[in-house]
Amino acid sequence: MSRGGIAMALCRRDENGKRVFIKKPELLAPAGNLEKLKTAILYGADAVFVGGKEFSLRSAASNFTLEDIKEAVEFANEHGADIHVTCNIILHEDNLEGLEEYLLTLDEIGVKAIIVADPYIMMLAKELGVKMEVHVSTQMSTLNSEAIKFWKELGMERVVFGRETEFKDLKVIRKKIPNIDMEYFVHGAMCIAYSGRCMLSNYYSRRDANRGGCSQSCRWYYDIEADGERINQEDDIPFSMSSKDMALVHHIGELIEIGVDSFKIEGRMKSVHYIATVVSTYRKLIDAYCADPDHFRDTWYESELNKAANRAFCEGLFNGRPDASYQLFNLRDEHPTQEFVMRVLDYDQEKHLAKIEQRNYFKVGDTVEIFSPKRDNFTFKVEKIYNEDKEEVEVANHPMEVLYIPLSENVAMNDMGRKVKNER
Ligand code: SF4
Incomplete structure (x- = not known):
């Protein structure tokens, strides 16, 4: 049975003949500390992803100890929500120690899922028989149905798509592979490079973006040279490669219709206000769409998001290759309203x-x-x-x-x- 069939089964007609969605997608929010996590849940997140102190990117910044994760799970469960923990470090030999015990502890605490990039962690979680779901991290740049079949055969419960996945591909993939959870980024910062494949930061500052240390080198100011000669002038606006932030606020209905299971918001380092604003906006949007998709009006949602925006918005790679209007080539554009x-x-x-x-x-x-x-x-x-x-x-x-x-x-x-x- 194609996912198209399943997606239709996710809808029914109510007593007035109105189409309604009976299975809403999960709204998955980021949190860099317990205050942000509780805020995300109170403002409508179905699940929150956090980084532990160990085996996670951004391990220095996110600072969730095992005690914090325990408190997070208790709070989430009291409010009908789930906690996902990123274990998406790329393992070096000296990272192996303590991994087994860590996974068993997370499982015992009641974490719903781990988000994983290294094949060994995937395999170990399955060998240990943990109850936790294993989600394939966006760091793996999964973009096609054959790669997803591979993950499915390894027993992975969910794939977090690379941000580079276009909507037209997403539709095809959903039809081809109906029986694996699909998680898709709908909001947050974009890399100028493929997520998880960038060496700029490593090269310029010896801070490894793929191990959580990105120094955002793409957003620095650069001179431009051609044939060894600088071509930008002293008084030109400096060149940088920053992208506008992604906001798929106008495409949530299309994503619900094809049966995407989870909508991910990026930004573990963002403020409490940012998280509350973004989560509550998407919560209201999803609820309104699912309650009456055929009469849904896309009205105030983008202006609400703008109240906490750091940069102008674009639609990422949702509709294919972006043009120059998606980039903040020359100016930082920080403009919370x-x-x-x-x-x-x-x-x-x-x-x-x-x-x-x-x-x-x-x-x-x-x-x-x-x-x-x-x-x-x-x-x-x-x-x-x-x-x-x-x-x-x-x-x-x-x-x-x-x-x-x-x-x-x-x-x-x-x-x-x-x-x-x-x-x-
Ligand atoms: S330097 Fe820029 S493109 Fe590279 S990982 Fe960092 S934010 Fe992404």
Whole structure:
């Protein structure tokens, strides 16, 4: 039976004859620490992927100890979510020690899946008979159905496609191979090179991108030479090779229709605000599409993502080879349209007073937009700010300071506030 048939079976008609999806794809979010992980789950992620301190790329940065992973799994399970752990290091001989014990511990903790690039870890996980699924990392650059058959024969439960996979190929692959989970990147930064194949960073800074140490050399500024002569002028804008970020926000429906199983968001190093914004936007988008795909309107989603964007968006390689408009050749283009300024800790319904934690500078008179996993966004003007001694202050300029703000609309713990720009 082709996946096309299965995809249709994922839909049914409700009592009014409306088509609805009964199996939604998983929304898989990144997290670089426990705060980000909990935020991702509270804002709608079905699963979160984290890097452990061992056997993972970005091991220095992501810092999840086994204790952290245990807490992550407990929190996820309480909220009906899953934890995936990246074990995607390319193993050198001296990395072998302790691997078996590590995998058994992750399995015992209740991790749902490991994301793996080295064939030995794949084989060992199967030999050990762990309950965890084994997912083939994007580092393996899987782009075609024959490669996926190979992974399937080795017992892999899921393939994370290379970002270089075009939608037209994805459709063919899904039809040819219906019985393996497909995970596809829908949002995040793009490499200028094939993911997992870049040596620029290694060459220029001796930091290995394929072992988690990328120094983002593609985004440095370069002179351009031809025949040994520099051709860019002193006052030219310097040349760099940075790509715009990928956002497939306008293609989620097509991906759901062909039966992609998991939508992956990239960005373990991104902020809490970024993760909350991106996760909640895709959550609402997926839910809206699955509830009524034939009347779905692609309206506000991209503008919502822009509120936390670091760079302009493109559609990656979804539609094939990108052109120059996808690149940030000459200028860094960092332009979040709003700035994360507060996180709600509590709300006193009788006094209409929000207790908040300051995250960035704001002041009396600023307009702030509240966003929440549970309700639609709304804006309000900051009329007063009180410190913990209940003294009135004009500005909130101490990071993480606890403050109080009169607010007539109800808010809840973990709602976030963004300052609407041009309101200084
Ligand atoms: S240097 Fe650029 S292209 Fe290479 S791995 Fe790093 S971000 Fe990707």
